[in-house]
Amino acid sequence: MGDQHLVRFEPVDLEIEVPESKTILQAAFDQGIMLMHGCKEGQCAACKSYLLEGEPDEVEHDRYSTFALPDFERDEGYILLCRAHAYEDLTIELLNYDEEVIKSGIPIQDATVEVVSKEKVTRDLCNLVLRLVDPPALRFFPGQYVDFKIPGTDTFRSFSMANTPAGESGLLEFVIKIYPDGYFSQILENQVAVGDRLEINGPYGMFTLRDNPGADLLFLGGGAGMAPMLSLLRSMTENDIKRPVRFYYGARTKDDLCFEDELHEFESTLADFRYIPALSDAGDDSDWDGATGMITDVLRRDETSLDGTDVYICGPPPMVEAALEILPSLGANEKRIFFDKFTTTGESESS
Template identity: 50%
Template sequence: MADSHRIRFEPVDIEMDVTEDDKILDAAFRQGIHLMHGCREGQCSACKSYVLEGDLQMERYSTFACNDAEVAEGYVLLCRAHAYSDCTIELLNFDPDELLGGIPIQTVSAEVSAIEPVTRDIVSLRLTAGQVFEFKPGQYVDLTIPGTDDHRSFSMATTRSAAGEVEFLIKKYPGGRFSALLDGELKVGDVLSMTGPYGSSTLKDGHVLPVICIAGGAGMAPILSILRHLRETGSTRPVRFYYGARTAADLFYLDVIAELGADLTGFEFIACLSESMEGADSSAERGNVTEVVERREAELHRSEVYLCGPPPMVDAALTLLEASNVPNDQVFYDKFTSPATDGA
């Protein structure tokens, strides 16, 4: 049996045990400690922390997320780190409300109830779990590829009130392993393993600032979950939703969005088309989604912003938000690695 060590997190004064076989982030989840995280694969820097004391070693990670100079200085990615002694770790980013108040990670079996294309490359996958599956709007889960230990991460488009059915909007990539399942391998009635929920890009109840949602591609899923939750809770926060696509043919669920928006305060949906305006509604605007947001939103810093989409879109949006002086604690996103590069 692997040796066990004591981990102390500062400045929050939380302690836990971890074995040398465990990655620190995974061990924290199992013990009900919800640390900040993103991709959980060493590709982003959401879980970057600083080692005050102790011996930690990391599995393979991206130097874009934590470069050699940072590692030498004592920085570490908790999703890749193993402890080989008792350690004291300084958390650089944390949500005090989530740390000990998050939903416990669980693994459940879920049956495929529907597989329906919604655009040329995005599919709606609906699963029905045999037990209650708790999650917060904006979170995601891991779906295991049948017959393997591999998984892919997808955000929920529904809320937990949807009578046990969970919907995912999944972008298909040529040659992708999960994409192949959606091209005829997966059938209604098949069973998938679902682990979660993960993600810190969750809607913050009790906040009052206007909500601006920026999404592209399958990134619509967590935004729909957020919009549904706002409607279910009778929120009066003004909401604007910017969605980036190439052409009008890449837009979908417009009727669903309109229905949700009818019950939300000051709701606006703006389709942002980067390649062609042919066939678009008069409310659509030409340009990349971040270009349209920059044109229309003069006071971004007075809003809470939720992002989800391809990594380049998220990066561009973060650059815009920084230039617009939006405080970091008003920006929420989970940055996924690109499936196009990892065989999704």
């Protein structure tokens, strides 16, 4: 038996060579094939697929959650691409895929970066700017993310870029939530300093702007979900994309809002943009005259019909899950809802 095997994907008529040492998903990334994925850790089931040809016992899985792939499903031939290694030629049916994105991927790169600046923009959000050292540039699509290697470990955390590929050469910008007991969070807050070097790899992620010129856009974010939203909005400005955009952003208090000046500037730099921040705990903010309540409740109050609207959601899991429940009742097409669901330490501390 060789150490590489041919894996064919249906119904997209695509095939790749997969080394036994790599997962099927990683091998696809290496070849610029952007298969559907989420956590990359066998937790979310976004990459769940079905084995059409090949024996289940010739597919070995790294550790994964049985919530993502129950034993009975594995026995029936379902696999998780992010955990699966091929030990023979296979034909796999992709259950989740986006034909617009699948062949437009960028091969994954390892990179060394240097910290340029680190600034708190709210009590628990850190704006981190890095300079690429080797290689000096990294291709990515607005809305994507990279994995950070935690110094001294083989563990990674995922964070979305807030800048655009056309931004200042060699710089990457992030908005990272600082968790009190987050492993990487505490290293970032207490140990990482300007001039330090870190290791990253990427880009990953499917949270990219789809080409649909006639459709309005609705962005819904919270917490560090600000990062990919900024990347998308900045890219729209740079590329003179004139689609109408409404951006709902949820925060707890007024002090938890950030990038306010730039967001209001988009109202003049974009053709049709409206920013709607909402506070879930306005408290004594007597000068606050904006929306109050959970951001999903504000969305439900404001929007009467999302038919024909592309919806992008990014933020904490409870917010994403609440949004996914109410959006169909507002007329949103489930096939035109795109989301990133961030997780905390104990899962993958993505932001």
